[in-house]
Amino acid sequence: MQLTEEERKEAVEKSREILARYDGSRGGLIPALQQIQDVLGYVPAEAMREAAGHFGMPAVDVYGVVTFYNQFRLTPPGRHQVKVCMGTACHMKGGNIIMESWERVLKVKVGETTPDREFSLERVACVGCCTMAPVALVNETVHGKMTPTKVDGLYFSHQLANQQKKEGMPE
Amino acid sequence: MNANKTAAMVLDEIRAEALRSWEQMRQKTLIAVGAATCGRAVGALEVAGVFREEIERLKVDAAVIEVGCMGHCYAEPMAFIFKPGFPGICYGYLNEGLAARLVRDFLVDGDPCVEFALAADGVNDFIPTFQDFPRGLVEQKMVMEHCGLIDPENIEHYLAVGGYGALAAALAMDPGEVAKLVKASGLRGRGGAGFPTGSKWDLCRAAGEKTRYVICNADEGDPGAFMDRTILESNPHLVVEGLAIAAYAVGAGKGYFYIRAEYPLAVERIRKALDQAGKYGILGKSVLGTGFGLEIEVFQGSGAFVCGEETALIASMEGKPGLPRHRPPFPSEAGLFGKPTVINNVKTLSYVPYILRNGADRFKETGTPGSPGTAIFALAGKLVNTGLTEVPMGTTLRQIIYDVGSGIAGNSNFKAVQIGGPSGGCLPGETLDTPIDFDSLTRAGAMMGSGGIVVLDENDCMVEMARFFLDFTQKESCGKCTFCRLGTRHMLGILERITRGEGRPEDMDLLLELAGDIRAGSLCSLGKTAPNPVLSTLKYFRDEYEAHIFEKRCPALMCKDLIAYYILPHKCERSCDACVGSCPVEAIYSNEDRIKVINQEKCVKCNSCLVACPPQYRAVVKVSPPDLAAGKEKENDERKSQDNH
Structure with missing residues (x-):
C-alpha cells in the first residue's frame, strides 16, 4: 500500500519515540511493536525497519514476527473495527450468520476495510464471552446475543451518529 | 531470626486498615454490579450507571462497586444489593429500568422486590441462597470463593477476606518446604496436561542457575473456554498471590503474567493489582519486609494459539515467532533466556494459596486420588444456565450438564458434549456418567484441556463441528512440523468436501490415516491433539458422516450447502x-x-x-x-x- 509522505514521516517519528523506551534486548521487540500498533493502528514497513535498527536484527526477522502473530496488522484499520467472534460456542449459535450479516451490511469481505476506511471487518478466535454467544465487537465494546437484525441496528446507529456529527447537532 | 514473624506482622498491619474500611463499607448500603467481560457484553456498565444516577438523584446513602463474575453468567447483568437489615440479595437479568426501580422501591421504600430476586447471601425465610440451587449440591468453591463478591480493583477487599495470608505463611517457611507441601497436595497443572505442580517446582529448584523466572500462563486460547479470564477479572490478587508463592518456592526474583491480547480487561485488572501490591509492600524489593525481592510484569500475547504451549510462550517472550521446540531440556531447567523457568496456568496458581492456608491433606479430601482438588469448567452452548462452575474432580458430566447447567435449552435433546477445545473431543450421551478427571477423559477420547465445555444439541452437526476445529488448528498451526502444517490442511479439505456434499466413500478411512500420521509427526500437543475432534466424532457419530457422504444430507440441518x-x-x-x-x-x-x-x-x-x-x-x-x-x-x-x- 502506498503511504503519503506525511504518513511515512509520522510512522518513523512515532516509532522512534516508542522504541527509545526500550533497551536493545530482543525481549522488548513484541511489546514495542504492540505499542506502535496502539498508536498508529497498524505496523507499517517504516516502523519495522526502525525496529530492526533499534534491536540490531535483520528487518526480515521483524517482518517474520509481525506476520506470525494474528494481532498485528500491516494495513491501516478502519475507524471502527468490527470483530466477529468465531469461537466454538459462537460458531454453534450462528457466528457465521452474524459474520455474513456484517459482510452484507458493510459490503466487504472478512479481513477487508470499507473503501471510505470507516469500518474494517475481522474475525477473532474467541473473546471468552461464550455465555453470550454469538458475540461481536465494535471497537472495544462487546455485543452479546447478536442477531442479523442487531447487526443492522448497530450499523444504523453508527450511521446516525456520523450524520449527526456532520450536521453538528447542538447536543 | 524473627524475619518469619515480621511477614505476618507486616501483613496484619496492612490488613487492619483494610478491615476498617471494609467494615465501614458494609455498614451502609452497597450495590455490587457484576462487571466482568461477560456482564459488560450485555450492558452491566449501563446498569451500574443507572444505579449511580438514581442514588445521586434520590439522595440515597449507598455505594456502587463493580465486581467480577460469580459464575452465573446466564443471568447477567446481575447485582448484589447489601442493605443493612436485609440479607444480601442478588438480582439477575437486570436492565436500566429494573435498576432504577430497585433503587426507588428497595433502597428508598424498603421493598426488596423479591419477584426479581435471584438468590440471597445467607440463609433467610424468603429467598433461597445459591447453595439451595441444584448446583449448590455439586459445587465446591476453592478458587472462586470470593469471585463476584469483592472489588477486583481494590486490594483492601482482598486483604479483608484474608488475602495474602498464604503468602505470609509461605514466607515463614523454608522455600523447599513450600514446594514439598504443594507436592504433597498432589496438585496437578490445570492447563491441560496435568503435570504435578510440585515436581515442576522441584525441577526448577534443582537447576544450578541462580537467576530464575516464574510465569503465569494466561494465554487462554481455547475457543469455548473462559475460566482464566473470569478468575483474572474477578480476583486478580489471588493469582498474584499464587505466583508470588511460586516465586518464593523456587527462588525466582522476577515473575511474568503472559496474558492474551483478546483479554484487555484482564490485562488492566492484573496491572492494577500489581501496582497496588507494590504500594502495599507485598511485591517489590522486600516482600512483606522479609528481604525476599520479587518484581512481576505483564507481557501481552499477540494472538497466537500455539503460544499457550510453554516453549512457544517462551520464544514469544524472547521476541521471536512463537515456535515450540524439543523438550528436554524442560523450561524448568532451561526456559526464558535460557534460565530455569516455572510456567503455571492461572488456575493452578489460584489453588496454591488455598493449599498454603489449609494444608495438603485438606486439599486432597476433595476430588479423586489421582486428581485431587476441584475443577473449574466453563459451560457454554445449548444449556439453560451457561456460566462458570467449580466442582470437585470426579463429578460426572451428567451432574455438570443437568444439575449445574439445568439441562438443554429450548425444545431440543442432548446430542454431545465437546470438552477440551480443539484438542479435545465430542462425547455422546453414553459417556455422561464418566467421572471427570485428567485420566478418565483421555480414556474416553477427549481431554480435560483447560476446561471448556460446550454442550451440543440435535441441531448441531458433528461433521461441521469437526470441520470447525480443524479449521481452527489449521490456521493456528505454527508451521514448524510438516505433518501438522500440511496434514491438518488436508484433513480440513476433506471435511469441507464432506460438508459441501461432495464426500467420497473412502474419505473416512483417509481421515483416520491422516490423523495417525499427524499425531506421530508433530512436536507439540497442538499437532498431537489436532485430530482428536475428528477421531472422536468418527468414533461416536459415524452415521452422520455416512449421511453426508452417501445421502448428501445433513441430519442436524446445519451444513449450509446441504x-x-x-x-x-x-x-x-x-x-x-x-x-x-x-x-x-x-x-x-x-x-x-x-x-x-x-x-x-x-x-x-x-x-x-x-x-x-x-x-x-x-x-x-x-x-x-x-x-x-x-x-x-x-x-x-x-x-x-x-x-x-
Whole structure:
C-alpha cells in the first residue's frame, strides 16, 4: 500500500519515540511493536525497519514476527473495527450468520476495510464471552446475543451518529 | 531470626486498615454490579450507571462497586444489593429500568422486590441462597470463593477476606518446604496436561542457575473456554498471590503474567493489582519486609494459539515467532533466556494459596486420588444456565450438564458434549456418567484441556463441528512440523468436501490415516491433539458422516450447502409479512394465494426468516437435502394446477 509522505514521516517519528523506551534486548521487540500498533493502528514497513535498527536484527526477522502473530496488522484499520467472534460456542449459535450479516451490511469481505476506511471487518478466535454467544465487537465494546437484525441496528446507529456529527447537532 | 514473624506482622498491619474500611463499607448500603467481560457484553456498565444516577438523584446513602463474575453468567447483568437489615440479595437479568426501580422501591421504600430476586447471601425465610440451587449440591468453591463478591480493583477487599495470608505463611517457611507441601497436595497443572505442580517446582529448584523466572500462563486460547479470564477479572490478587508463592518456592526474583491480547480487561485488572501490591509492600524489593525481592510484569500475547504451549510462550517472550521446540531440556531447567523457568496456568496458581492456608491433606479430601482438588469448567452452548462452575474432580458430566447447567435449552435433546477445545473431543450421551478427571477423559477420547465445555444439541452437526476445529488448528498451526502444517490442511479439505456434499466413500478411512500420521509427526500437543475432534466424532457419530457422504444430507440441518429453507404452505398465515421483511436479499415473495414462497436461487440461507416467523405459526423449516424444497414447491404447483382444472 502506498503511504503519503506525511504518513511515512509520522510512522518513523512515532516509532522512534516508542522504541527509545526500550533497551536493545530482543525481549522488548513484541511489546514495542504492540505499542506502535496502539498508536498508529497498524505496523507499517517504516516502523519495522526502525525496529530492526533499534534491536540490531535483520528487518526480515521483524517482518517474520509481525506476520506470525494474528494481532498485528500491516494495513491501516478502519475507524471502527468490527470483530466477529468465531469461537466454538459462537460458531454453534450462528457466528457465521452474524459474520455474513456484517459482510452484507458493510459490503466487504472478512479481513477487508470499507473503501471510505470507516469500518474494517475481522474475525477473532474467541473473546471468552461464550455465555453470550454469538458475540461481536465494535471497537472495544462487546455485543452479546447478536442477531442479523442487531447487526443492522448497530450499523444504523453508527450511521446516525456520523450524520449527526456532520450536521453538528447542538447536543 | 524473627524475619518469619515480621511477614505476618507486616501483613496484619496492612490488613487492619483494610478491615476498617471494609467494615465501614458494609455498614451502609452497597450495590455490587457484576462487571466482568461477560456482564459488560450485555450492558452491566449501563446498569451500574443507572444505579449511580438514581442514588445521586434520590439522595440515597449507598455505594456502587463493580465486581467480577460469580459464575452465573446466564443471568447477567446481575447485582448484589447489601442493605443493612436485609440479607444480601442478588438480582439477575437486570436492565436500566429494573435498576432504577430497585433503587426507588428497595433502597428508598424498603421493598426488596423479591419477584426479581435471584438468590440471597445467607440463609433467610424468603429467598433461597445459591447453595439451595441444584448446583449448590455439586459445587465446591476453592478458587472462586470470593469471585463476584469483592472489588477486583481494590486490594483492601482482598486483604479483608484474608488475602495474602498464604503468602505470609509461605514466607515463614523454608522455600523447599513450600514446594514439598504443594507436592504433597498432589496438585496437578490445570492447563491441560496435568503435570504435578510440585515436581515442576522441584525441577526448577534443582537447576544450578541462580537467576530464575516464574510465569503465569494466561494465554487462554481455547475457543469455548473462559475460566482464566473470569478468575483474572474477578480476583486478580489471588493469582498474584499464587505466583508470588511460586516465586518464593523456587527462588525466582522476577515473575511474568503472559496474558492474551483478546483479554484487555484482564490485562488492566492484573496491572492494577500489581501496582497496588507494590504500594502495599507485598511485591517489590522486600516482600512483606522479609528481604525476599520479587518484581512481576505483564507481557501481552499477540494472538497466537500455539503460544499457550510453554516453549512457544517462551520464544514469544524472547521476541521471536512463537515456535515450540524439543523438550528436554524442560523450561524448568532451561526456559526464558535460557534460565530455569516455572510456567503455571492461572488456575493452578489460584489453588496454591488455598493449599498454603489449609494444608495438603485438606486439599486432597476433595476430588479423586489421582486428581485431587476441584475443577473449574466453563459451560457454554445449548444449556439453560451457561456460566462458570467449580466442582470437585470426579463429578460426572451428567451432574455438570443437568444439575449445574439445568439441562438443554429450548425444545431440543442432548446430542454431545465437546470438552477440551480443539484438542479435545465430542462425547455422546453414553459417556455422561464418566467421572471427570485428567485420566478418565483421555480414556474416553477427549481431554480435560483447560476446561471448556460446550454442550451440543440435535441441531448441531458433528461433521461441521469437526470441520470447525480443524479449521481452527489449521490456521493456528505454527508451521514448524510438516505433518501438522500440511496434514491438518488436508484433513480440513476433506471435511469441507464432506460438508459441501461432495464426500467420497473412502474419505473416512483417509481421515483416520491422516490423523495417525499427524499425531506421530508433530512436536507439540497442538499437532498431537489436532485430530482428536475428528477421531472422536468418527468414533461416536459415524452415521452422520455416512449421511453426508452417501445421502448428501445433513441430519442436524446445519451444513449450509446441504440444506434449504422452505415455507410450509399449510402453516403460513398469509396475511403476515414478517419473513418478507426480514429477508436481506428479497428472496421471499407472496404467490397468488398470498402464501409466502422462498426463491431458492436468491436465498442466502441467513436464517432470518426462520427467526422472524412468529412462534404461533412456525411455518419456516429447514430441509435436507436441499432439492427437497424445490421438489416440494413443484408438487405444490402441480396440485394447484390440478385444483384449477
